[in-house]
Structures are given as C-alpha cells and as structure tokens.
Amino acid sequence: MTALRQAAEVVDPVPGAGAPHLPQQPDLIQLLTPEGERVEHPDYSLDISDDELRGLYRDLALVRRWDVEATALQRQGELGIWASLLGQEAAQVGAGRALRADDMAFPTYREHGVAWTRGVDPLQVMGLFRGVDNGGWDPAALGFNLYTIVIGAQCLHATGYAMGVQRDGAESAVLAFLGDGATSQGEVNEAMIFAASFAAPVVFFCQNNQYAISVPIERQARVPLFKRAAGFGFPGVRVDGNDVLAVLAVTRAALQAAREGQGPTFIEAFTYRMGAHTTSDDPTRYRLASELEEWKLRDPIARLKAHLSRSGIADAAFFDSVDAEGDELAARIRQGTVEMPDPEPTEMFDHVFAEQTPELAAQRAEFVEYHASFEGEK
C-alpha cells in the first residue's frame, strides 16, 4: 500500500506533453479558476482592491501587447531575436507586483513582465534584443538586475546578493527567477544549497512552462519540481502560474517569510509557454496542437477579464482604454526600436570598469586601429 503510493508519487507525470488536467493537480494553489471564478485557499488569502485588480489586468494586457509587437519586429528584421513570454504574463506580473521597492529581482532573459512591474522602459529591453547594448537600465535603482542569458547563473547571483542583504541587516528580500530547464543546472542546485545553509532571504521563483526549449519537463524531473525543495531543506509550493492573484499571494508570503529570517522558498509557477522558445525556434516540431488548445482554456488574461466583467469591477470602456493604451505603447515601442541608433563599437570598452584601466585603454586603441584598417590603405 505505502510502497504503491510512493511509486505513484515518484512517477507522477507532470502534465504538459500529454493531457494536462490542471484542476486535478495536487498542491496547486489557485485563487482564480480558469473560468474566472474567485476561490479561496486555506493558506493563502489575498486582500486586494478593485483598483489593484484593474491595475493587474492593465499590466497583463500591456505586457502581452509589447510581446506581440516585439515578435513582429523580430520578423521584420528589427530585432536579432526575441524570447516571447506569451502565456506566462500572470506568473511574471504576479511575482513582480509582489516585490517591494527595496527588494531585488534577478531575471532570466524572458522576464519582460517583471521588468514592466519594476519600471524598466520596454525600449531598454528592446535595445538588448536589437543588439545595441546589454540592457541599459540601472539595476540598483530599479531593484531589477540585468537579464542573464546563461541558464541558471542568476540564482547564484541572487543567493549571494541575499547573503549580502543578510549581512547588512537590511529588511529586504531577493527574488530569483528561473525556468524548469534551469533546475537541471548545477549552479541552481548550488545556489539552493547555499541559500538553505545560510537561510538567505531569497525566493526561487520557477516558471515551469513545461519545456526546456524542446525537452518536456517529465524528461528531466521525475518528481514535481516543487517537491525538490524538500531535499534542500526549505518549503516548496506549486501555484497556478496562470492565476495572477494566486501568484501574487504566494510570492508575497514567500518574500515576507524571507524578510523575517525564515529562509528561502521555492515557488513553482505552473504555466505554459504558448509561443516558441525564441523566435529562432519552431515548437510545432516537438509539441502537438491539442496541447496548446488545452492551455488556451487557461489563458491568464482571459480569466481575469472574465472575473472583472462578471463582478462588475471593470466595464467595456475600461477594456477599450487598455487596448488603446496597448496600441499606443506598441507604436512607441515600434518607433523607438526602429529608430534606435547603432552604438559606436568602442562603447563596449566604456562600462567595463568605473575607471578605465591602462590595459583596457590599450585594447581600445588597438580596436580603433583595427576597425580603421577596414577602409583605405594600412
């Protein structure tokens, strides 16, 4: 009996590739059903005003509109690549809005929704994907680190930062973002071990979007991801990543626990990447249309819209105004991106150190000379 239960638990297939049945998922924290019905959870309550609810909807809609425009701009040759967040808006906006101003977030390269909530200008993110800079925002001022392309590396940065916060005696928390694929990375596991050992005020926020590029989650995790946290010695929870309210409530609680010295928490935001891994990817080669159809029914924006409409918190005029604002945002992003000037090649030497070193100055001079050799006689 016990053995049978354990076996069943171990091979518990994480839904994704097959037929996912979200409502039947054990331990899935939900405050808003896919149908837009507000439900309560015994451990996570959320006291939220109508204004805040409308604000969350606006965040979700604008972030998606931005993402749509960025994907189009890549297809028009204006961006080198784009990593779409389509379908993961609620996980990102919910987590981002759970942060306090003095908290610090460490993103991957897909956290456009979090960037939005931290006040990063979308054009600064676009500059990164256009290849004109490495992300021009001020991480310290915004509490949002630069994008990390290396899979999982930001978890070490976040843990180190959190240990610093601890030593400063500050009362802020750190939110480390990662994907399901990153959980297989060594540095992520190292970061979790350190975080646990030092009870660092860091929350690991894993967006399980079911695919590590093309590898489905069940290929790399034989247990639900949130259960891994127990092995490191801190709590793990699985939240409906397409439920912005649940994500907000769970992340808030985890960050507060971190601030209070209770150590790290692992949050598995169970969601789905509706688009491609990046614009260089073709998901039709490794997943079926039927799977996407299932997830469309759990669209994060649709359920909040249904809730707002049904409960009378927002009317058609509100939704129209958000749409109009989205188009304005898209137009601004389009124009700003297309008109973005190419940087001077020597700019890459300018921000390596606060003060230029002689070695770097020599390299810069050499580089200038090298570039000059492309034209005219040597």
Next chain:
Amino acid sequence: MTTSATLRQFKLPDVGEGLTEGEILQWLVAVGDTVTVNQPLCEVETAKAAVELPSPYAGTVTELLFEAGTMVDVGTPIITIDTSGGSVPAAAAAPPDAAQDAEPAAGLIGGPAPGGRTSVLVGYGPRNTEARRRPRRAEAPAEPEPMATRADHPPLLITAPDAETKPVRHGGLEVGRQAEAHALRGDAAPADGAPHGRGRLRPLAKPPVRKYAKDLGVDLSALTGSGPGGVITRADVDAAASGSASDLALRGTVGTGSPSPAGGEQRIPIRGVRKHTAAAMVASAFTAPHVTEFLTIDVTRMMKLRARLAARPELAGMKISPLLFVAKALLLAARRHPMVNSSWDEAAQEIVVKDYVNLGIAAATPRGLVVPNVKDAGRMSLAELAGALAQLTETARAGKTAPEDMAGGTITITNVGVFGVDTGTPILNPGESAILAFGAIREMPWVHKGKIRPRQVTQLALSFDHRIIDGELGSRFLADIGALLSDPGSALAF
C-alpha cells in the same frame, strides 16, 4: 487616387539567428490588397522554422517580387508596398486578440489560418494536424541517400536525412538550407576531382583583409600569405588582384616582381581560375602512384669525413652540411640509375629521361614551402655544389626565390631532419619521379663491428613514381645512396 506613390520594399529578414536564406512557401496577400502593420504577408520556411512574416508597413501591395516556392537570400526585397495612401494607423494590433471578445476563453489565441495552422498572435503556431514534413524544393533529391553510405562526404552538421523529420537546431552553427541540401546531395567535391573543399585548411587572413579580398573578388584559398606565419596580407590581395601573382600561385608560392620566361619555356598566365589550377596541381601529385621505401644508415664515417673536408683549403669558408653529402650521394647514384631522373609525359605516352639533374631542395621559408633547384647539379664539383646550395638556401630564406629558380626541377631532396624528425613519406614534386627525405642524424646504439656502439644514425625515405620506377630500381637507387653515405669512400667506385 491622385496621391503620388511612396513605395517601400520589405527585405527578407533573418528570422532565426544567422540564417542566410528562406523559401517563400505561400503569399497571404495579393497585388492590390490593402495591408496593415503586422498583417501576415507570407509564410517563409527557413532551415529552422516555417514562420509568417508580418508587414512592417501599412498600405497597398503593388508588387510581389518572388513567386511562392522560391528560395530567397536574406536581405533581398520580397514585396513592394505603396504607403502613400495608407490611412491605417501604424502599429495597429493585427493579431487576433481577446479584448473585444465576449468569450475570453475562446478568443484570445486561435482562429484558423492558411496551411492548417493556428494563428498565435504573430508568427506561427502549432498545426491542427499531425506534424508533417514539408516537401523539399525541387532541386534537392526526393530520396537522399542514407548518410551511412556517403562516408566520403560527411555532412557539415548532423542533419536529419530521413524523410519524416527535420533537424531542430537551437543556437550553435547554422549553415543554412543550401549547405544542408549540399550535404544531402553529397556533391561537395568539385567535378574535376580537386580535393574536397572541406578537407582543406581555411586560408589565414584577418577579417579586414578577408573583406577586402571579397570586395575585389580575390579567392584567398589560391594565395600564399607573406605575413607572419603565412598570414595573407592586404598587399598579397593587392598583388593577386592586379594579376601579378596569379601564375605564381600555380607553383604554390609568391615571388617578387613579375615572372619572366626562363629556359625557353613559355609561361601563359592563367587568370581567374587560380583555385582550379592550384587544385589540379595537388591532384597531379596524386596521379603518380607513389611508393615509399625506407633505409636506416650509420653515417658516422660521413660525419668524420665532413670534419676533414671542412679543413681543406679549396672548401675553406664553405658550409659543408650533411645535406651537401646527401645531395652529392644522390647525384652519384642518379648517374648510375638514370631512370630515376625522368618524367612521365602522359600526352606523348613517353618517359622523358634527362641527362641533366636540376636538383630541387625543399625549403621552409617564412612564406611557406618553396622548392628551388640547383640547375645542372650533376656536373658540379663538391665545392660548386656547396656554393650553389648555400646561395639557394639564402635566397629562399630571404623570400627572394625567383620563379625560374623553381622551374624545371628533375629530382628533389627534402631535409626533414632539420626539424628534428626521423623520416616521412614525401610527395613528389609534380613532374618529377623521385624525392628523397633525409631525417635527423642522431646518436643511437648501433651494432658496429660486432658490438653495440653509439653511432650517428639517420633515416632515408625515397618516394618514387611507380609508373616509371619499379621496386627493384628504387631499392637499388636508395641502397646506393645509403652505401655512399655510410661509406663515403665507395664513391670512388661510382
């Protein structure tokens, strides 16, 4: 409509990372259609994915520049749109959106699109049908040979050779569809039998020089670099572009100045086909079936003689090198076996036996390998030969070997010993029938007069053209050289 046309062209973008081309699968708009920003214009398949391209302009389609089914290079205009009458606001939200939908759950993403696909906002989405491979374009074979049978033409990348799947590549090297098709066809080797393109080293040149060469249409692989380590410089490219280096490339080297006719030969510059010519030269080296034989000899006596000779007044100031002895021994042995000093005339179906020996010496120079020769070395005294070798070496090291110094060789010595190696299997200098490799001289345990003694030992390797020279002749020739070097006194018998 009296407004003047403002025509904008949309160039095929690189929709992946580092793609070079894409195939237009189908047009989703026609000439005369009004399009909005981000409205899908066409479906394009690249080596990575099939994607829809959204319009960057609002306006009227005036021209489709390629038909569906055409492979187009990235950066080529594919459609012309007249934006003058465009009343459509820029950045209108083209993709289907749930906003206006009464049933949010159903409307956010979805809606039928051509090709059995589902619109996923912008771009492409999963098919409603099972994944199926698109037919390849007509040029590619319908049934590519299995990879395993084409070991001689390995693919650039391990791409999917079977009909059911296509490669999914994320990041890393992307060689594009043409290269893939190329690999699948297995036709990478040029038809003229030149060596396989991938087997050759990429010529060394800095990026600015590469670009310069590309701009001038100069093929770097046909050049020999004069820079440090054989790097091709801007000056080399200039020389090649002006044509002065073209016929020099034929002999695998770069000389200074323009070549002049030598020895009554007519030199016809071959322009524009340097690559083929150079490749053909390499191929010709493989036309002659090579045999290589080896001989290890005790040269202690030769080294002792060398010390005595150096003290003689007529050789004072001369460099009496081991190479000089090897050269002399080869000349003496060649006199006894004239057939080794010959060439194969395929056209005339004749073997040309020469009564003169132009002795080639393979020399490593800063500009690479050159093989100048000592003209009529067979008639030279030891002192003359020493002088000629010294001069030849000095000229080669200075990089001043003239083309005529490299022409007309009849037999060659390659002194691999100077690099500290024991032996090798030398490849014939084209047009010659034999080449001798001379290894390092080492103090080795050797049975001398019945006892193991430390002796100075070296190895000889002789490669010869088996069409002309049989094993017997080659063996006798090599044995004679060995005998002369291990017992220099036996030269009196020659």
